[in-house]
Amino acid sequence: MNLNEIQKKLRMCLSPSRYSHSLGVANEARRIAEICGQDSEKAYLAGLLHDCARERPAAELASFVPGFVDPVAFSIPGVLHAFACPEVMKREFGIYDYSILRAGFWHATACKNATEFDKIVFVADMSEKGRTFHGCSDIRKAIERSLDEAYRTALGNKISYLLLKKRFIYPASLEAWNTINEHNNHS
Numbered sequence: 415m416n417l418n419e420i421q422k423k424l425r426m427c428l429s430p431s432r433y434s435h436s437l438g439v440a441n442e443a444r445r446i447a448e449i450c451g452q453d454s455e456k457a458y459l460a461g462l463l464h465d466c467a468r469e470r471p472a473a474e475l476a477s478f479v480p481g482f483v484d485p486v487a488f489s490i491p492g493v494l495h496a497f498a499c500p501e502v503m504k505r506e507f508g509i510y511d512y513s514i515l516r517a518g519f520w521h522a523t524a525c526k527n528a529t530e531f532d533k534i535v536f537v538a539d540m541s542e543k544g545r546t547f548h549g550c551s552d553i554r555k556a557i558e559r560s561l562d563e564a565y566r567t568a569l570g571n572k573i574s575y576l577l578l579k580k581r582f583i584y585p586a587s588l589e590a591w592n593t594i595n596e597h598n599n600h601s
């Protein structure tokens with residue numbers, strides 16, 4: 415499947431606003447990858463497809479999630495669509511590149527052993543030009559400093575939002591946060 419075909423198919427799977435978000439993440443992931451010296455076309459593809467499972471019914475998502483995933487994820491659509499996404503990428507878009515699959519898997523939660531490529535997609539999801547939430551400009555500024563700084567800012571922003579809304583925080587996000595800030599415990 416070439417890029418044109420992938421885009422066409424994705425457009426049919428998503429609402430216009432989520433398709434436009436996906437294009438935004440693709441462009442932003444490519445831009446960040448260029449800054450970091452990572453494969454920018456691969457980053458574009460990972461960004462494009464990161465939300466390919468986002469609008470599927472929960473029962474369908476559940477059938478795509480690998481068996482090792484913590485059952486708590488099944489009640490959180492914002493997390494479950496990410497854990498289901500590698501299977502949809504493989505089955506429906508013919509993507510088998512491991513770095514793309516795992517960046518898709520961790521794009522909603524982050525994880526403690528994130529690769530540079532995982533970080534690019536996680537950050538791009540929150541910094542693409544269509545994002546307008548309070549704090550996204552901090553993430554964009556942090557990208558200019560370093561990918562790690564941007565990842566930390568983006569993850570901190572996500573966790574703060576969940577705390578503020580009194581929502582569940584997926585353990586992998588807390589592990590990621592604690593790993594990043596391991597030596598930052600002398601406030």
Ligand SMILES: [Fe+2]
Pocket residue numbers: 464465468495496521522
């Ligand atoms: Fe997502």
Ligand SMILES: [Fe+2]
Pocket residue numbers: 435439464465539
């Ligand atoms: Fe997204």
